[in-house]
Amino acid sequence: VLKLYYAPRTCALASHIALEKSGGEYVAERVDFNSNGQRTPEYLRLNPKGRVPALATGRGVLTENPAILLYIAQSFPKSKLAPLDDPFALAQAQAFNSYMCSTVHIASAHRGRGYRWADDEQAIASMKRKVKQNMIDCFTLVENEMLRGPWVMGDAFSICDPYLFTMSGFLEGHGIDVNLFPKVAAQMSAMQADPAVQRVLTVQLS
Ligand SMILES: N[C@@H](CCC(=O)N[C@@H](CS)C(=O)NCC(=O)O)C(=O)O
Numbered sequence: 001v002l003k004l005y006y007a008p009r010t011c012a013l014a015s016h017i018a019l020e021k022s023g024g025e026y027v028a029e030r031v032d033f034n035s036n037g038q039r040t041p042e043y044l045r046l047n048p049k050g051r052v053p054a055l056a057t058g059r060g061v062l063t064e065n066p067a068i069l070l071y072i073a074q075s076f077p078k079s080k081l082a083p084l085d086d087p088f089a090l091a092q093a094q095a096f097n098s099y100m101c102s103t104v105h106i107a108s109a110h111r112g113r114g115y116r117w118a119d120d121e122q123a124i125a126s127m128k129r130k131v132k133q134n135m136i137d138c139f140t141l142v143e144n145e146m147l148r149g150p151w152v153m154g155d156a157f158s159i160c161d162p163y164l165f166t167m168s169g170f171l172e173g174h175g176i177d178v179n180l181f182p183k184v185a186a187q188m189s190a191m192q193a194d195p196a197v198q199r200v201l202t203v204q205l206s
Contacts, residue, residue, distance in 0.1 A: 002026040003056040005047070007033045008204045011105055012053035013169070015068045016204065017162035020196045022076035028203060066097040069159035081159045089153070096152055096160045100167050104142075107134040108170045132174050139171070143181040150190060165191040 004019055004026055006012035010033075019026045031037040031052055038050045047054040047063055055062045055071070062068050073082035083089035110117070111131040114124035142164070146152070152160035168188050171178050178185045191197050 004028050005031050005043070005052050005054040005056070006204065007031045007038070007052050009169075010052055011065055011166055013200070013204065014065050014100075014163040014166040015053040015055065015072070016200050017165070017191075017197055018069050018072045018081060018159050020200050021157070021162070022072050022079045022081060024072070024076045024079075030204075064101065065163060066094065066101050069097060069163065070094070073159050080156065083153070083156070083158070093153060093158055093160050096146060097163050099146070100160075100163045104135070104138045104167045107131060107138055108167070108174070110134070111174060132176060135171065135174050135176055136180070139168075139176070139181050139184060143183050147183050147187060149183045150186060152187070161187065161191065162197075165197070 002019065002024065004012070004016055006016050006028055007030065016028060019028075031043060037043060038047075038052060044050055046056065046061055049063055051063065053063070053065060053068055055068045057071075062071055070082060073079070074084060077084060082093055108131065110127045114127045117127065118124050147164065148154040151157050152164055164184070165188060168178055168181075168184050178188055
């Protein structure tokens, strides 16, 4: 059975929600970030990156949300979490998730994890000051060019939606009101109203 390693208030929420929506069997295992559980020898054996999410499967461990999300969609095709038989639409979904992973999430991480990119305190502080504007720029692009509405890919819910929801959840921490982006805000409300999303949040935040 699939086992998802997660920590609350992290990007692992995206994969967790997708698993819950897939209807597939899985267990969720919390990694305690307060005690640096992601850095223990046991966890590093499982995921040498020392990050969440990680998904343990019968064939080994997968990391990186875009990979895990598509794996879930392909493993549980009945849940129709991705346009699997339309190469162009699937590539568009992957482009969206790649943007979340490589640009939006990284822009966000510069607030709390600047030490990854610089040792100099002033450089870290300077990067931090730029995060809010970078996130606003990213979400302006999502709002105007990427999110079709009501869901990311249009009428069909897909693996892009939990990922966007997870990234929009980071906005408040950056002092950004999601209502600056009406389509993003509507997608967020729709996600919050979904019982599967509520189940995952209850588990994660308990
Ligand atoms: N690109 C990775 C990012 C994974 C990642 O950076 N996860 C963060 C939480 S949002 C983490 O585990 N951080 C722990 C740390 O930096 O020690 C993905 O999308 O799965």
